[in-house]
Structures are given as C-alpha cells and as structure tokens.
Amino acid sequence: xxxxxxxEFIQQANVRDPAIYSRASENWVExxxxxxxxxxxxxxxxxxxxxxKAPYFRFFVGGKINACYNxxxxxxxxxxxxxxxxxxxNGETRTLTYFQLYREVNAFSAALRELGVEKGSRVAIYMPxxxxxxxxxxxxxxxxxxxxxxxxxxxxxxxxFRLKDSRSEFxxxxxxxxxxxxxxxxxxxxxxxxxxxxxxxxxxxxxxxGIDVEMVDGRDHWYHEITKKGYTEPEILDSNHPxxxxxxxxxxxxxxxxxxxxGGYLVHVYATSKLVLDLKPNDIIWTTASLGWITGHSYGVxxxxxxxATVLMYEGAPDYPDKCRTFEIIExxxxxxxxxxxxxxxxxxxxxTDSYDLSTIRLIGTVGEPIEPETWTWLYREVGRERAPVVNxxxxxxxxxxxxxxxxxxxxxxxxxxGKALPGFEVAILDDGGKPVKPFEIGNLVIKxxxxxLMLEISGDPKSYVKFYWSKYGKRxxxxxxxxxxxxxxxxxxxxxxxxxxxxxxxxxxxxxxxQVAMGVKEVREVSAIGIPDRVKGSVIAxxxxxxxxxxxxxxxxxxxxxxxxxxxAKPGLIVFVPELPKSSGKVVKRAIYDAVxxxxxxxxxxxxxxxxxxxxIKPSER
Ligand code: 6R9
Numbered sequence: 001x002x003x004x005x006x007x008e009f010i011q012q013a014n015v016r017d018p019a020i021y022s023r024a025s026e027n028w029v030e031x032x033x034x035x036x037x038x039x040x041x042x043x044x045x046x047x048x049x050x051x052x053k054a055p056y057f058r059f060f061v062g063g064k065i066n067a068c069y070n071x072x073x074x075x076x077x078x079x080x081x082x083x084x085x086x087x088x089x090n091g092e093t094r095t096l097t098y099f100q101l102y103r104e105v106n107a108f109s110a111a112l113r114e115l116g117v118e119k120g121s122r123v124a125i126y127m128p129x130x131x132x133x134x135x136x137x138x139x140x141x142x143x144x145x146x147x148x149x150x151x152x153x154x155x156x157x158x159x160x161f162r163l164k165d166s167r168s169e170f171x172x173x174x175x176x177x178x179x180x181x182x183x184x185x186x187x188x189x190x191x192x193x194x195x196x197x198x199x200x201x202x203x204x205x206x207x208x209x210g211i212d213v214e215m216v217d218g219r220d221h222w223y224h225e226i227t228k229k230g231y232t233e234p235e236i237l238d239s240n241h242p243x244x245x246x247x248x249x250x251x252x253x254x255x256x257x258x259x260x261x262x263g264g265y266l267v268h269v270y271a272t273s274k275l276v277l278d279l280k281p282n283d284i285i286w287t288t289a290s291l292g293w294i295t296g297h298s299y300g301v302x303x304x305x306x307x308x309a310t311v312l313m314y315e316g317a318p319d320y321p322d323k324c325r326t327f328e329i330i331e332x333x334x335x336x337x338x339x340x341x342x343x344x345x346x347x348x349x350x351x352x353t354d355s356y357d358l359s360t361i362r363l364i365g366t367v368g369e370p371i372e373p374e375t376w377t378w379l380y381r382e383v384g385r386e387r388a389p390v391v392n393x394x395x396x397x398x399x400x401x402x403x404x405x406x407x408x409x410x411x412x413x414x415x416x417x418x419g420k421a422l423p424g425f426e427v428a429i430l431d432d433g434g435k436p437v438k439p440f441e442i443g444n445l446v447i448k449x450x451x452x453x454l455m456l457e458i459s460g461d462p463k464s465y466v467k468f469y470w471s472k473y474g475k476r477x478x479x480x481x482x483x484x485x486x487x488x489x490x491x492x493x494x495x496x497x498x499x500x501x502x503x504x505x506x507x508x509x510x511x512x513x514x515x516q517v518a519m520g521v522k523e524v525r526e527v528s529a530i531g532i533p534d535r536v537k538g539s540v541i542a543x544x545x546x547x548x549x550x551x552x553x554x555x556x557x558x559x560x561x562x563x564x565x566x567x568x569x570a571k572p573g574l575i576v577f578v579p580e581l582p583k584s585s586g587k588v589v590k591r592a593i594y595d596a597v598x599x600x601x602x603x604x605x606x607x608x609x610x611x612x613x614x615x616x617x618i619k620p621s622e623r
Contacts (some may be wrong), residue, residue: 001489002412003380005389009362013409014274020407024423031424032059032452035271036263039306040074041065042236045263049450055470055478056457057450059264063239067266068105068142071305073234076102082310085284085333086131089178089316094131098308101135108132108223109139110230115202115221117170119144119235122245124168124200126150126159126190128177129315132206132223133291134301136172137244141262144235145170146242148257151292152177154567156189158255160196162247166257166459171200172223176209180320187213239263245459246294248397249501249510250468250481257459258294258397265400266306268453272402273303275422276391277337278363278409285337286312286330288344293507294397295367299339303401309337318344324351327358334360338383342371343505345379346536353382363408364390368506369538370494376415394418394494396480397508398469400453403427404492417491425451427492429484434473442485442495447478454478500590502531502539509570514541517565523547523554528581528588532574532598540573544593544615550577576618582611 010016024031029048036045045063075083079099086094096104117123123145127133133149140147148166150159152174163171173190176183187205191214194200205213206223215222243262247255273279277299285304289295304311312333318326326348330338338361345366364384366376371392380390390413394404404427406412406419413419421427428436429443437443458465472479483495497503500511511529518527526546531539547554555575562570582592595601596615 002414002491004412005409006387008387009389010409014278014280015407016409018410020410020423025426028424028449032267032271035274036060036267039065039070039266039270041263045239051450051476054475055466057454058240058456059261059450059452060239060267063263064236065239065263065266066142066234066237067243067262067302067306068138069234070266071141071302072098072102072105072138075305075308078308083305084131084134084311084313086313087315087329088130089181089314089320096131101138104135104227105138105142106232107227107230108135109142109232111204111226111228112139112145112170113143113232114226115170115204117143117145119237121145121170122148122166122168123170123172124148124150124159124163124166126152126171126173126186126193127206127291128152128174128186128208129291129296129313130174130177130206130208131313132174132208134311134313137291137297137301141243142232142234144237144241146244146259148245148247149292149297150247151290151567152184152186153290153569154292155564156192157196157565158567159189159193161255162257163193163200164197165247165254166245167199169199169201170203172204172206174206174208175213176211178209178316180317183209183211185211185213191216237262240456242456244297246297246397248294249508249513250464250499252464253510253513253516255510255513256461256464256468259456259459260400260453261456264452264454266302268401268451269298269303270306271424272422273299273307273309275407276393276402276405277303277339277365279304279307279309279337281308283309283336284312284333284360285309285339286314286333286335288314288318288326288338288340289367289506294400295339295506298401319347324348324356327351327353327356330358330361331356336360337363337365339365339367341368341506342366342375343369343537345371345375349375349378358383358385361388363388365393366390367393367395369503370496371416373415380413380415389413392416392418394492398455399447399451400455403447403451414487414491417487417493420490420492425449429486429492430473437485439488440485442483444472444498445480445482445484445492445494446473447480448476450478502541504531504539504541504569505537507569509541509566511541513566514543514562514570514572517562518543518545518558520565521554521557521561523549524558526581526588528590528593529572530590530593530597532594534573537573541570542574542576542597543572544576544578544581546580547577576615578611578614580608580611582608582615
C-alpha cells in the first residue's frame, strides 16, 4: 500500500537498493563508518562507539575533526559555486560562493580570536536568518568555540535565560531585522538580555537594518569593523568536542540546553542529507526553518554544506508581502529540494501553484509536526506535480538529525505517516511496561540503540538528561516523549507528545512555562494551559484562567506578559475565564478540559463536574 516514488526520481536517487536496510542492520558499525569516511578527519577514530558509560554514548572515539573544515575548506576550491544564496524580506539579495564563504569565515574567526574567544568558549548567536549568522556559526566551529543560537523572535527574558544557563561569554547579534515589513530593534533586546545575566564580555553587532543602536564602549564592536582579512587555522578537535548547544522546551518550565558533538553529529546530518533529502552537490535546498531551530542547523547549514550543495536562505515571513512569496522564491532561484513545515504549507495552501514554474523541485520534505493527508496530498500533487516524492521526517533537537522517514526512492509513501526507522536506527513502540504494542495500538516511541547524532548531554543538568530520556526504559533505550502507533506494514504514525509540551507551528513550547508566566499577572489566581487543534498552526494555546477580575483587560495583560517574557510563538489563541478548574484529587485534569472543550465529552471522576459542563459550551472557533 502507499504511493510509489516517481520513476524519474528513482533513476537519479542516491539510494536505490533496498538491501540498504538489511545491510545496515547486519553491519551497523560499517554502515555508519562508511559515511564517516566520506568526511575528512585529521586523525581516524579508534573506536566507533564507547557505551561503557551509558546513557552517555560517545561515537568515533579518538577521531579528530573540524566541522567548519568539512563544510567550507573542503569545497573552497569551488570558486564558481554558490554555498549560500540569501534573500532578505525587503528584497535584497546576496550570494556567497564557497570561496567567499571560506574567506569570510576565516576573517571572522580571526576577529573572534582577537576578542578572546578560545577553544571551549561558549558564544551566543542572537540573530535573524542572514548570511553573517551562518558565518558566525561556522567561525565558532572553526576555532572550537561552542555556539548557542537564540532564535531572534525570543524575548529578552528568554534570551537572558539562555545566555545564563549556557554560561556564554560572548554574544553575536544584529542591529535589527525585518519581519512583515517592520524592523525590530534586536540590539535593544540583546542589551536587556545581557543586563539580566552580566557574564558577557564582548558583543559583536552585524549591521542589517541600518537603524541607530546604542553601542557600549569597550564591550560592543561592529562586525564590519573588526572583520578584515586573514586565514585562521582550523582547530583539530576531538570528535566529541561540543559543536553547539540548542535550547528546546521539555516537560519542565525551563528550556533544556541540548549539547551536540562534532564528529557524530556531522556524520549523522551528512548521511541523512544524502539518504533522506537525496542531496547532491548540484542541488539548491531551501530549508524554510529559522536558524534558531535545530532544523536550521542540521539541514539549513551543516548537512547541505557538508555535502557541498547550495543553501537558499530567506530572512522574513514567507507569506509577506505576498501570500505566495514562497513560490516566487522557489521559481526565482530554481529550488530543487524544498524542506518545510506543515504550518507553512497550510498557510499557502490556497496559492495557485500553476501560476509558477515549480518544475525544478525534485524532492519535498516536511518536519516538526504531524501533517494531515490533505496538506500532504496538496504538496505532492500541486507543488511537486507527482514528480517529487514527499518525505515526512521525524526527529528531535535531541537526535540531531533524521531518525524516522521514508527513503525517497524506496519507501511507498502513505500520506501523513512518517514511514519506517531509517537504516542504521532501531525504533520501537512500547507500552508503559516496556512491551511492544500491537499494530494500531498507541504506545511510547523509543529508540533502542544509540546513533551518532544523539546529544552528548543536557548542558549543566545531568539529572534531567537521565530523568527525561533514560529512566522510563533504562539506560540503553532512549525515550522520545512522543506517542505513536505502527500499521500492519510497520509504517509509523506519530500521535503527539506525551508530556506537557505543545507543538506550535513546529516549535516546542512548554505549557508549564506559559502557566508560570501567566501566574505572574497579579489578578491571576489559577491557570491551566492546553493545546487545542488549529487548522493552520497545528495547535494553539488555550488558557483557562481563574481570576476575581475576569475582564478583557486582564486577558490583555496575560497575553502581553507571555509575549514579553517568552516570545510571540507562545501567544495564547484563546483565553477563557472560569470560576474554577476541573480537578481530581486536588490536581487540575488537563485531559478533562481538552475532552470538554474539543471533544464535547463529559469527563468522569472529577470533584467538580459542573465546571466541565461549562467548558463543553465553549466554542474553540470563537477566537
Ligand atoms: C526536528 C524537530 C521535536 C518534536 C518531536 C515530535 C514533533 C517532529 C515530526 C513531529 C510529527 C513529524 N515532530 N517531526 N511530529 N511528524 N514528522 O522538530 O525538533 O523542535 O525538538 O521537536 O516535534 O513531537 O518530538 P524539535
């Protein structure tokens, strides 16, 4: 069952032989080592995997490598080839060839060294999607500094938390950025974030928007003034040297700093860029994600550049000023691999795709959230014109790269399924007792064997690392936090998160964090946040608030505080004032709220059933 990959695609695919699955499971080490050998190592590894300190797994032990060297130097003699094509929201464009990228990264690496950045320093990058953000990441990688990317849409408070938690000493930012035609002063937010923490020694500011910003004497430097010329020798780094930290929401209020390795991570994203995205050096890949999200790191920078492909990067809102700008961009640059999120697809679903020349597209990928069959089918028929397979890739910040997906030339596609575990991975769906569930039964998604892109640890928090991922099923089975089921042919279907984390437009948002922020509004006595389905965003946040003063004014205060303290991404779509929250043994039962509001079902076992009845009368569409 399923839709078979188009013939023209199969003929040219990187992987065409179905034996890859059996080969990878019979000789797992060789499977990964073959990919690793395609990269350049300064010294080979002695051991593929050291699992003696499980759940801390170390890959390519003893190997010496540099990620920047593999992404840039290795391709620098391609003076005639674009590494990066960039379009700003305001229509500006820039292209950096591999050689120009090499020059720029070398020069900026030298500038960073001059400022005192060393191997092992942690450098925060609080930037929009502009070429200098990629240069900054690669320059850090070159000199062995660990980068900590902070999504530009995050508030000063969220950024401050990340600076402090990661103990960053340096910050790279921009004066401002464009979003929906408006310029946001990013430098001001950065200054506020620095103030909360105090550990930042130097700041580098890229001029992007050309607005007036305050520069602190001795601390702040303009990028264009300190970035001159120079060659910077790449550091010879241990395979398990931390390349970057990426923050993500988990089931506690505090976001977790996921630390990734250099060698294992690079092998994982390199291999999956070839296997799943079928990337080749002559491709132009557009990964629509922001760099501040793991997808931007893995398939917007490290994966494609390690393969030697061209990355297309866009700064602003993909539906601004024209709702169909996404298609204008694909047509203008001849994008061949389009990797996006279902939320974006739903936003542009009404565009007339036949008004654009989309014939260059040969593969479409989606990531981040479940996709429904209608949106999948639209991508397959209207965007890819049935010539391009649509792969639905499942993975997480913590896994570094793809884990479950169709192999585009091999796996029949079932709209909305994520396919099977990729070769080299072993996944299962277990019940709470650890037994595999039967087909179509929902259970917990686990990964039964470590893999190269697996995070090294949670920065500064060994307890959370063990507790969230390696406790439910022991120290050798990775618990993903997702629930899923398998069909009779072993294809996997993701149901959602099992914990208190919501997926909004593909971004993980902690409901507990939202509740804590809302509690900071003095009129709020009690609050419960849940996710309710939304046609465009997948989910929106609904807040159920108990307050003596149930007024629009209080609602506005809550929304403003959430936007200010966390960011726009966490803005509630619905705020409902209730006299009390449905409880059982004193605890709020979120399931009851969900069932009442969305399912119009009367929940049982509550101490206050009348509240649930009231909730049943709410129409989620009222927002
Ligand atoms: C890459 C990324 C991870 C969570 C993950 C799951 C959800 C990711 C999905 C998907 C359904 C897919 N998720 N891919 N759900 N289908 N193809 O998204 O990382 O931001 O850490 O989120 O996203 O719930 O656990 P991250």
